[in-house]
Amino acid sequence: MDDAIRVTVETDDGDETVRIHDTEGAVEVGDAMFRFSVDDERADDGERPYTDGNVSADRDNSGTETDSREQGPSAATPESATDPRRLVAVDDVPTRGTIRFEAIDGQRGTEGILERSGDGVYAWRNSCPHKPHVRLDPGFGARTTDDHIVCHEHGARFVRGDGFCTRGPCRGQSLDLIEVECRDGDVYLTDERFDSGRRL
Numbered sequence: 335m336d337d338a339i340r341v342t343v344e345t346d347d348g349d350e351t352v353r354i355h356d357t358e359g360a361v362e363v364g365d366a367m368f369r370f371s372v373d374d375e376r377a378d379d380g381e382r383p384y385t386d387g388n389v390s391a392d393r394d395n396s397g398t399e400t401d402s403r404e405q406g407p408s409a410a411t412p413e414s415a416t417d418p419r420r421l422v423a424v425d426d427v428p429t430r431g432t433i434r435f436e437a438i439d440g441q442r443g444t445e446g447i448l449e450r451s452g453d454g455v456y457a458w459r460n461s462c463p464h465k466p467h468v469r470l471d472p473g474f475g476a477r478t479t480d481d482h483i484v485c486h487e488h489g490a491r492f493v494r495g496d497g498f499c500t501r502g503p504c505r506g507q508s509l510d511l512i513e514v515e516c517r518d519g520d521v522y523l524t525d526e527r528f529d530s531g532r533r534l
């Protein structure tokens with residue numbers, strides 16, 4: 335298998351993610367070990383759920399493989415395209431809702447969300463403090479108001495740009511901040527816990 339794939343196991347204590355370059359692997363969560371194998375033939379037919387990095391091979395109608403770097407709403411500049419810590423263009427971060435990204439440390443990935451409040455872009459771990467396995471953004475954007483990110487599960491409210499919970503079952507707790515900065519129109523990971531990142 336040429337490209338790495340990402341495997342995530344969700345537990346009550348959070349997510350564990352590994353990326354593998356072979357057709358077999360394992361994820362260790364607590365005392366348990368989950369082993370898995372990948373049907374490489376099926377993956378070559380385009381059913382692979384994830385590929386590593388920002389480049390994915392898609393097939394157009396003629397069956398020809400195309401490079402996704404040539405497409406998309408925000409083509410990166412040559413400099414930003416080579417920086418593994420670049421996540422997205424600032425303009426791609428919504429003022430309503432959120433988008434997801436993966437922050438990577440070696441073989442381990444952590445899912446995060448980006449939101450834009452006022453002039454700032456903020457990143458949080460995609461996890462509710464009340465029940466860490468609950469994603470604030472399940473894949474189509476977290477619920478937001480003018481001032482808050484709202485957990486869809488039990489309605490906890492977190493101040494946008496601050497992460498502090500003002501209402502709900504985890505009142506008084508905060509979202510886990512992931513440090514990012516905006517530079518030349520792009521958002522970059524600056525959090526030292528991670529080596530690289532990519533938009534999901």
Ligand code: FES
Binds near residue numbers: 488
């Ligand atoms: S899981 Fe988010 S408020 Fe309960």
